Amino acid sequence: MPVARLRSVVLDCPDPHALADFYAGLAGGAPQPEDDDWVVLAVPDGPRLSFQRAPGLTPPEWPRADRNAQQLHLDFDGGATWEEMDAAHEKALALGARPLDLEDSEKKDFRVYADPAGHPFCLCRIDHP
Incomplete structure (x- = not known):
């Protein structure tokens, strides 16, 4: 329990x-x-x-662990397809997100951003059942 x-x-x-x-x-x-x-x-x-x-x-400096280390991040379902992920990416940017790591996102199935206060979060490609 x-x-x-x-x-x-x-x-x-x-x-x-x-x-x-x-x-x-x-x-x-x-x-x-x-x-x-x-x-x-x-x-x-x-x-x-x-x-x-x-x-x-003082927001964390992603991905640095030696200064203002990230203590947590939030993962969001960005969609099941790359088209949905691209649309979620554009909407996140329009809201004020800042890309932190978009490199090799197709291989990793996620993209890393900072919110307007600097907290890291991810948009993840999720295969829906």
Whole structure:
């Protein structure tokens, strides 16, 4: 029997409202601000994401492990085909994502980006059953 259920993945950021809007555009849902420092996003068919104001946040330098090491990243289903992945890529860029690693993405089945606050995330090609 589990000890606890996962409630949220919380991302520290300088502007929780802006980052919640970014992820709402990427994954769906409507941001629900609780106050100026905390916003919750209930992602359809996914985990709840929360965004917490952290002034002076220094984002990780992907893929470096020696300075501001990445502590986690989020994986998103970018589609089952390369056409769907390309469309997801374009939409992510339009929302404000910054590519970190697109090299050999066809061999790796994923592409790495930074969100507007600098957190790494991936769009993954997922074969749907």
